[in-house]
Amino acid sequence: MPVASGVERVTIVGLGLIGSSIARAVKERLPQAMVTGHDADADVRATARELGFCDAIIDSAAAAVADAELVILAVPVGRMADAAAAIAPGLKADAIISDVGSSKAGVADALAKALPGHVVIPAHPVAGTENSGPAAGFATLFEGRWCIVTPGAGAPAEAVALLSGFWQALGAKVETMDAAHHDMVLALTSHLPHLIAYTIVGTASELEEVTESEVIKYSAGGFRDFTRIAASDPVMWRDVFLANRDAVLATLQRFNEDLTVLQQAIRRGDGDKLEDWFTRTRAIRRSIIEQGQDDAAPDFGRKH
DSSP states (O other): OOTTTTOOEEEEEOOSHHHHHHHHHHHHHOTTSEEEEEOSOHHHHHHHHHHTOSSEEOSOHHHHTTTOSEEEEOSOGGGHHHHHHHHGGGOOTTOEEEEOOSOOHHHHHHHHHHSTTSEEOOEEEOOOOSOOSGGGOOTTTTTTOEEEEOOOTTOOHHHHHHHHHHHHHTTOEEEEOOHHHHHHHHIIIIIHHHHHHHHHHHHHHHOTTSOHHHHHHTOOHHHHHHHHHHTSOHHHHHHHHHHTHHHHHHHHHHHHHHHHHHHHHHHHTOHHHHHHHHHHHHHHHHHHHHTTSSOOSGGGGOOO
């Protein structure tokens, strides 16, 4: 029996990469569940109907959640409050509302204000690709990945257990964490790397002595991988940086300090300092592989 067999009616609001992947995973792993979808964009709704990964696509947000036991808001964090307000009139009193946003403290506050009296349990599946839109989703996106659940102090234990079981049923590993702590951890592991990627790619494109064609033509593995990260949804990441600004700025300050140390080592010819630093950071890469969060195959497992 599936871990979350008690969830029979799920509504997903926002049918991009994450939302459509959740719908696909539910249909594959929890076939007894009815999946209803809604997106504020009519074109996205039309595409979702054509792809058929939901049992029903509803034009009205409030109507889409009318019978749902679990509602997942898969929209950019900057639109979370608007999405919550749109579904509020149609929610059942005992429905559980969650989300998939990459920042949690601000989202928790926004949802609590928009949905007073409802059970709100924020969550963040730490999974994704650089692609976006309903056609980009796939059912195995969450397999072996972490989903961090950040319930508030008053969240009912049975609701937390149901949401955790739901994500486990989709193949994810679940961790429960304080929202503020989540935001600091993700600022380091996700938000800062994206900011660096956007910066490096932007800097390369603006260097007057290097033409755009040369940047593309001579892209080595490192720059190529930065461009993959920098291809992520710009609206989503704009909202993430604004929503999690305090943690991002604190982490960015520490990064700038460490970068200055390396800059000084290069200027002084301090090879021992550089080698020591690179040795320690290589060990971190090995730990990520050992924990199954990436592929140890050559060239990051790319197929040629």
